[in-house]
Amino acid sequence: MEAHKQLTIGLFGFGVVGEGLYKVLQQTPSLRATIKKVCIKNPTKQRNAPAALFTTEKEELLSDESINVIVEVIDDANAAFEIVSIAMRNGKGVVSASKKMIAEHLPEILELQQETGLPFLYEAAACASIPVIRNLEEYYDNDLLHSIKAIVNGSTNFILTKMFEDKLSFQSALLLAQQLGFAESNPKLDVEGYDAVNKWAILLNHAYGIVEHPDNILFTGIQNIQLSDALVAREKSLDVKLIAQAKKLSNGQVAAFVLPQFVKHDEPLSFVKNEYNGVVIESGFADKQFFYGKGAGSFPTASAVLSDISALRYNYCYEYKKLYHHNPHELTTDYYLKVYVSFDDWKYIPREKFEWIEEWHADADRKYLVGVLHAGELLNDSWWKENGSSLILSPDPVIDNIDIINLKKRSLELAGVV
Amino acid sequence: MEAHKQLTIGLFGFGVVGEGLYKVLQQTPSLRATIKKVCIKNPTKQRNAPAALFTTEKEELLSDESINVIVEVIDDANAAFEIVSIAMRNGKGVVSASKKMIAEHLPEILELQQETGLPFLYEAAACASIPVIRNLEEYYDNDLLHSIKAIVNGSTNFILTKMFEDKLSFQSALLLAQQLGFAESNPKLDVEGYDAVNKWAILLNHAYGIVEHPDNILFTGIQNIQLSDALVAREKSLDVKLIAQAKKLSNGQVAAFVLPQFVKHDEPLSFVKNEYNGVVIESGFADKQFFYGKGAGSFPTASAVLSDISALRYNYCYEYKKLYHHNPHELTTDYYLKVYVSFDDWKYIPREKFEWIEEWHADADRKYLVGVLHAGELLNDSWWKENGSSLILSPDPVIDNIDIINLKKRSLELAGVV
Numbered sequence: 025m026e027a028h029k030q031l032t033i034g035l036f037g038f039g040v041v042g043e044g045l046y047k048v049l050q051q052t053p054s055l056r057a058t059i060k061k062v063c064i065k066n067p068t069k070q071r072n073a074p075a076a077l078f079t080t081e082k083e084e085l086l087s088d089e090s091i092n093v094i095v096e097v098i099d100d101a102n103a104a105f106e107i108v109s110i111a112m113r114n115g116k117g118v119v120s121a122s123k124k125m126i127a128e129h130l131p132e133i134l135e136l137q138q139e140t141g142l143p144f145l146y147e148a149a150a151c152a153s154i155p156v157i158r159n160l161e162e163y164y165d166n167d168l169l170h171s172i173k174a175i176v177n178g179s180t181n182f183i184l185t186k187m188f189e190d191k192l193s194f195q196s197a198l199l200l201a202q203q204l205g206f207a208e209s210n211p212k213l214d215v216e217g218y219d220a221v222n223k224w225a226i227l228l229n230h231a232y233g234i235v236e237h238p239d240n241i242l243f244t245g246i247q248n249i250q251l252s253d254a255l256v257a258r259e260k261s262l263d264v265k266l267i268a269q270a271k272k273l274s275n276g277q278v279a280a281f282v283l284p285q286f287v288k289h290d291e292p293l294s295f296v297k298n299e300y301n302g303v304v305i306e307s308g309f310a311d312k313q314f315f316y317g318k319g320a321g322s323f324p325t326a327s328a329v330l331s332d333i334s335a336l337r338y339n340y341c342y343e344y345k346k347l348y349h350h351n352p353h354e355l356t357t358d359y360y361l362k363v364y365v366s367f368d369d370w371k372y373i374p375r376e377k378f379e380w381i382e383e384w385h386a387d388a389d390r391k392y393l394v395g396v397l398h399a400g401e402l403l404n405d406s407w408w409k410e411n412g413s414s415l416i417l418s419p420d421p422v423i424d425n426i427d428i429i430n431l432k433k434r435s436l437e438l439a440g441v442v
Numbered sequence: 443m444e445a446h447k448q449l450t451i452g453l454f455g456f457g458v459v460g461e462g463l464y465k466v467l468q469q470t471p472s473l474r475a476t477i478k479k480v481c482i483k484n485p486t487k488q489r490n491a492p493a494a495l496f497t498t499e500k501e502e503l504l505s506d507e508s509i510n511v512i513v514e515v516i517d518d519a520n521a522a523f524e525i526v527s528i529a530m531r532n533g534k535g536v537v538s539a540s541k542k543m544i545a546e547h548l549p550e551i552l553e554l555q556q557e558t559g560l561p562f563l564y565e566a567a568a569c570a571s572i573p574v575i576r577n578l579e580e581y582y583d584n585d586l587l588h589s590i591k592a593i594v595n596g597s598t599n600f601i602l603t604k605m606f607e608d609k610l611s612f613q614s615a616l617l618l619a620q621q622l623g624f625a626e627s628n629p630k631l632d633v634e635g636y637d638a639v640n641k642w643a644i645l646l647n648h649a650y651g652i653v654e655h656p657d658n659i660l661f662t663g664i665q666n667i668q669l670s671d672a673l674v675a676r677e678k679s680l681d682v683k684l685i686a687q688a689k690k691l692s693n694g695q696v697a698a699f700v701l702p703q704f705v706k707h708d709e710p711l712s713f714v715k716n717e718y719n720g721v722v723i724e725s726g727f728a729d730k731q732f733f734y735g736k737g738a739g740s741f742p743t744a745s746a747v748l749s750d751i752s753a754l755r756y757n758y759c760y761e762y763k764k765l766y767h768h769n770p771h772e773l774t775t776d777y778y779l780k781v782y783v784s785f786d787d788w789k790y791i792p793r794e795k796f797e798w799i800e801e802w803h804a805d806a807d808r809k810y811l812v813g814v815l816h817a818g819e820l821l822n823d824s825w826w827k828e829n830g831s832s833l834i835l836s837p838d839p840v841i842d843n844i845d846i847i848n849l850k851k852r853s854l855e856l857a858g859v860v
Contacts, residue, residue, distance in 0.1 A: 048727060052586070054768060153728035155581045162580065162758075163573045163749055168470070292734060295713050309466060310571035310745035316710060316732035327728035331581055338761070340580075345756075350472060 029092070031057035031337060034085030034116075036107055037098035038064050038071060038078070040205065040322030041121060041148075045095065045329055046073060057093075057333050061085050065098075086110050093117045093336055095329060097148075099209065101125040108133070112140045119332040121148035121325055124213075127222035127238045130229060134344065143341035148328035150223050151176055151301040153317040155331065160230040160305075161342050168308030172231050173269035176282075177220040178299035178320025179207040180246045180266045185297045188254050188264065206299045206320040217245030217266065220282045224268040229344070231270060232278050233352030242357065242403045243268075243282035248414040252390040253366055262286040263294045264416060271422050277356035279399065285417040286364065292316075357400040360423035364416045365408060366392035372411040377401055379428065380435045396423060396431075447510075449475035449755060452503030452534075454525055455516035456482050456489060456496070458623065458740030459539060459566075463513065463747055464491060475511075475751050479503050483516075504528050511535045511754055513747060515566075517627065519543035526551070530558045537750040539566035539743055542631075545640035545656050548647060552762065561759035566746035568641050569594055569719040571735040573749065578648040578723075579760050586726030590649050591687035594700075595638040596717035596738025597625040598664045598684045603715045606672050606682065624717045624738040635663030635684065638700045642686040647762070649688060650696050651770030660775065660821045661700035666832040670808040671784055680704040681712045682834060689840050695774035697817065703835040704782065710734075775818040778841035782834045783826060784810035790829040795819055797846065798853045814841060814849075 033049075035042055042062065049057055062073070063082050071078060085091055086107070094111035096104050101124040108125070109132070111118050120126065126133060126149050137144050147157050151174065160172075175181050179201045186197035198215065201207045213219045221243040228234040228241075246266050257264050265287050270280035287294045292314035296302035301319025306312055318324035346352060360379060367373055368390065375381070381395035402408060408415040423431060451467075453460055460480065467475055480491070481500050489496060503509055504525070512529040514522050519542040526543070527550070529536050538544065544551060544567050555562050565575050569592065578590075593599050597619045604615035616633065619625045631637045639661040646652040646659075664684050675682050683705050688698035705712045710732035714720035719737025724730055736742035764770060778797060785791055786808065793799070799813035820826060826833040841849060 044727065048586075153731060155577060155731075158581055159573060159577070162753070163576055168466075168745070168748075292713070295710070307745065309462065309741040309748070311736045311742060313571060313573075314732070314734035316730075316734070318729045323727040324729060327586070327725065330586070330727065335580070338763075343756070 029337060031093050031333060032091050033057055033059045033093045033095050033333070034088065034091040035059050035062045036082070036085070036094065036096045038062050039097065039099070041097040041325045041329065043072060044322050044326035045097070048326065048330060055334060056337065060091055061088065082107060086114055091116065093119065093333065095333065096120045096122065097329065098122070101128065105129050105132075108144065109136060112136045112142050112144065115140070115142065117143045117336050118145070119329055119336065120144070120146045121329055123149040123219065123222040123226060127225040130225065130235050134235070134347070137341070143336055143339070145332035145335060145340070145342070146226070147332050148325045150226055151303060151317070152178070152319045152321070153324035153327050154301055154303060154315050154319065156227065156303050156315060157230050157342070159315065160227065161345070164231070164305060164307055169231060169272070170306040170308065171269065171271040172227070172303065172305050173267055173293065174227070174303040175265055175293055175296045175301050176223040176227075176268050176319065177214055177266060178301055178318070179214040180220070181296060181301070182206050182299045182320070183215070184246060184249075184264060184266065188257070189297070204299070205322060215245050215247050217243045217282050220245070220266060220268055224280065224282050227268070228270055228278075228280055228355070229347065230342070231346070233344070233346030233350060234278060234280070234355050235347065236355050240355070241280060241282070242399060244284070244409050244415070246284055248409055248412070249284060249416070250366060250390065250414050253414055253416060256364070256366070256392065257286060260286070261289060262419065263289065265293055265296070267293065267417075272353065273356065273359055274424050274426050276353065277358070278353045279359045279422050280355055281399070283415065283417050285421065286419050288419050357403050359399050359425060360396050360428050361399050361402065362394070362396050362418040362421045362423060364392060364394050364418060365413055366390055367413040368411070372407060372413055374407060380432055382435060394418065447755060449511050449751060450509050451475055451477045451511045451513050451751070452506065452509040453477050453480045454500070454503070454512065454514045456480050456491075457515065457517070459515045459743045459747065461490060462740050462744035463515070466744065466748055473752060474755065478509055479506065500525060504532055509534060511537065511751065513751065514538045514540060515747065516540070519546060523547050523550075526562065527554060530554045530560050530562065533558070533560065535561045535754050536563070537747055537754065538562070538564045539747055541567040541637065541640040541644060545643040548643065548653050552653070552765070555759070561754055561757070563750035563753060563758070563760070564644070565750050566743045568644055569721060569735070570596070570737045570739070571742035571745050572719055572721060572733045572737065574645065574721050574733060575648050575760070577733065578645065579763070582649070582723060582725055587649060587690070588724040588726065589687065589689040590645070590721065590723050591685055591711065592645070592721040593683055593711055593714045593719050594641040594645070594686050594737065595632055595684060596719055596736070597632040598638070599714060599719070600624050600717045600738070601633070602664060602667075602682060602684065606675070607715070622717070623740060633663050633665050635661045635700050638663070638684060638686055642698065642700050645686070646688055646696075646698055646773070647765065648760070649764070651762070651764030651768060652696060652698070652773050653765065654773050658773070659698060659700065660817065662702070662827050662833070664702055666827055666830070667702060667834070668784060668808065668832050671832055671834060674782070674784070674810065675704060678704070679707060680837065681707065683711055683714070685711065685835070690771065691774065691777055692842050692844050694771065695776070696771045697777045697840050698773055699817070701833065701835050703839065704837050706837050775821050777817050777843060778814050778846050779817050779820065780812070780814050780836040780839045780841060782810060782812050782836060783831055784808055785831040786829065790825060790831055792825060798850055800853060812836065
């Protein structure tokens with residue numbers, strides 16, 4: 025595409041994001057981008073736009089040579105991937121917001137971009153309004169990225185905020201999130217961490233050049249968090265957040281997971297409440313950088329789509345520098361995690377699997393312990409998310425292999441075992 | 443420059459930033475950037491690098507054809523501008539951290555870039571480690587940027603934090619900032635707002651395409667803030683911060699200034715403590731975005747320089763899209779500001795210049811009022827920063843001309859005047 029060209033858009037999906045986008049583009053002629061046709065699934069639904077704009081035939085968009093950009097904001101990952109593939113093979117740039125589709129089809133999507141040389145942008149798929157992909161791609165493109173941790177799912181964060189600050193029950197908080205339009209149509213996707221791990225699979229690529237299917241990433245959601253966990257958090261002056269993180273280990277491999285975690289009040293992620301998202305990047309010499317913005321809802325998502333559309337006018341495309349120009353990093357589960365586990369009965373807890381246990385409270389109805397586990401144990405087993413057990417990471421949870429022996433020794437000394 | 447090339451750097455300045463940069467580049471061979479020569483002013487000073495690296499002759503760097511990048515981290519704005527001009531005319535890309543030089547010579551610097559087509563990057567000149575220029579340039583490049591407000595000076599923010607939270611006196615807090623290396627060599631540059639307004643002149647260009655000399659921007663520092671102001675802030679549950687801001691008015695013109703301001707505790711900028719910087723960007727549909735990171739100190743500055751060097755390898759340059767590709771916005775002082783002014787005696791306060799006064803406290807030793815003033819009055823007069831008077835903006839201070847009549851009427855009604 026030549027520079028600063030007029031964009032003629034074919035839009036798939038006219039839900040809250042699609043309709044919002046349509047309105048903004050109409051009100052902002054300076055963007056020089058117009059929607060020529062919108063493909064929808066249900067033709068009988070009432071729409072706030074001229075009827076002539078709509079079609080149910082995707083070919084009308086995908087084969088129209090005057091359309092040079094396809095924007096895809098539909099809910100169905102398989103249909104979305106098909107649309108994207110055809111669009112790019114037909115010579116069109118693509119903007120997408122479908123995190124599940126991108127996370128699950130990353131290798132094919134990389135191939136499509138290499139094959140066609142066309143831009144495929146998807147800032148809206150990670151933290152909605154926060155330009156995290158763009159910053160990882162453009163600004164943190166060197167060997168100095170120590171770690172990245174983030175709240176990437178607005179609806180679980182909203183639920184946790186309402187539970188911990190306003191003392192709502194999990195169910196009322198979830199209902200409120202749905203009423204406000206923050207939650208996925210299937211709440212399981214948010215609550216059990218699927219949405220977060222999809223986003224994390226995407227960001228791992230832009231942060232470290234890692235291409236990994238979300239199924240292979242350690243994760244859970246907030247479905248097991250109990251009221252008693254909230255009480256423990258309050259006692260220790262900590263928040264509980266669902267945090268996605270990746271950390272470079274001393275051998276250069278990367279530890280990555282999405283798990284609930286205790287967060288200190290003075291940490292930037294503790295500032296992230298309700299439907300907001302936040303990303304903390306630790307890089308050599310820069311110390312901590314924190315990006316914060318709305319992570320859910322139609323308008324923040326539409327705004328990210330809009331910025332991608334705008335970038336297409338300048339022929340912007342992701343270079344995937346960490347994957348193609350550097351030695352991409354490898355994901356590993358060979359490291360240790362310091363965890364808090366609360367549970368109803370000791371019989372559900374395989375104590376022998378802990379490297380050591382630092383703290384335990386067994387007197388109350390609800391028991392808990394704080395100990396250290398090998399991360400592979402969590403990926404390969406599920407006792408920690410079954411039978412009402414609830415696992416929450418310690419504030420600084422990752423223990424490198426080179427440190428484990430000394431820490432274990434010190435811990436056993438403290439406990440008076442040796 | 444061809445893509446992903448090896449960079450051979452000529453470095454001007456070997457202070458904390460320069461030396462830090464030298465070390466990182468040595469430790470990070472994957473950056474493919476090496477320092478060939480360092481130009482210093484004082485040859486007798488002991489340096490932690492081989493003597494052969496140093497010279498006092500700038501021509502040795504500027505005329506060396508094997509050097510393709512000049513990095514300039516010196517303290518002298520005039521010398522820096524000369525170096526940059528010669529370097530670019532000699533076909534070299536430039537990375538600079540000199541905010542004063544860039545702010546004061548912006549028109550010439552823009553011309554140099556257009557003339558030579560060479561990149562001139564200066565992310566380190568705005569908020570040190572926060573990639574704010576890059577994000578304004580690349581991501582918020584449309585008409586939807588409603589406002590930007592920021593804490594851009596780490597040392598005044600450090601001083602305010604120590605005064606308000608640790609009850610240090612202004613002098614002790616300043617001394618501590620200097621000891622920790624956060625303050626400019628001449629503290630007046632930080633404390634009286636010169637450093638902040640220089641940075642703001644730079645950011646106004648990348649945010650709105652405005653090219654304005656810092657002398658024409660309304661600003662002051664924290665030199666007049668009194669202990670009594672801190673007490674008022676605490677009473678009202680507010681913080682006091684030195685905040686740079688720019689806001690698009692209803693007529694499309696931009697209000698911009700750097701002034702102390704009351705900030706609510708739940709606002710992102712209230713989270714910014716000590717030497718950190720923070721930027722809040724309000725854009726259409728995205729709502730508030732917040733960027734946070736270290737804004738002072740040698741390492742954060744070196745890290746921004748490093749990211750610019752890294753970007754040069756990919757031939758990155760600022761496009762100044764808002765200036766060249768859009769209609770650049772105009773700066774105006776035709777709007778109103780809601781201010782708090784504390785003072786020792788009414789005789790110093792020209793009450794007739796206020797549109798209206800909403801609140802006054804005249805019983806104590808130290809008096810204060812809250813009222814509304816035309817912004818032009820502040821730019822053209824100085825009573826508000828003389829005779830021990832202290833001006834602090836209200837939390838949401840900008841009043842658009844189209845709102846002033848109704849607000850004035852309502853305010854007079856409330857006061858029982860009409």
